[in-house]
Amino acid sequence: MINENWAKWVYSSILNHFEESEYFIKWETYLEDPHTYDEQGITPMYIDGCSFDSKDVKDYIEIRIEGPDIVEVSNNYFKITLDLNILTSVTKDSNIWKTHELVGKVQKTFSTISVYRYGSGTEDNNSLVGCLNRQNKMETIPWGQPDPNIKQIQQTIESQYKMQIKGD
DSSP: OOOHHHHHHHHHHHHHHHHSSSSSSHHHHHSSHHHHHHHHTEEEEEETSSSOOGGGOOOEEEEEEEEEEEEEETTTEEEEEEEEEEEEEOOOSTTTTTHHHHHEEEEEEEESSHHHHHHHHSTTTOOOOEEEEOOOOEEEEEEEOSSSTTEEEEEEEEEEEEEEEEEO
């Protein structure tokens, strides 16, 4: 049987995976001391659908998750798949390599993602549920400067992830 918490655990584990990297930090935390994080080369991240004001920051990543899609492949065994899409946005300045450097940091973070029981419910005990593994090539798509009035260069990095899990 499908566990109603799987989507929450997958989603929160992906966010945690990026935040635990040496490159990214939650938007709210970044705003507490942007100058220090900028000096350290740490980029703020925000989640698609959450409100934020991009005027508060020069460079950022946006995390977008399509899924998880769940299919029962055998009696009480399930395959969870999702598409992970990261938008990078970099302010145009004299450093012509900045957008590629940020893309490289995102690409390095597209590794196996451990899924834990994160949350505050009765089943949320931080134990390991399983691992999301990348299933296909990592695709990087340059978007250039989508709005001529905003000096931002954008690219997306995308890939599909899969995890096998036993139901409850």
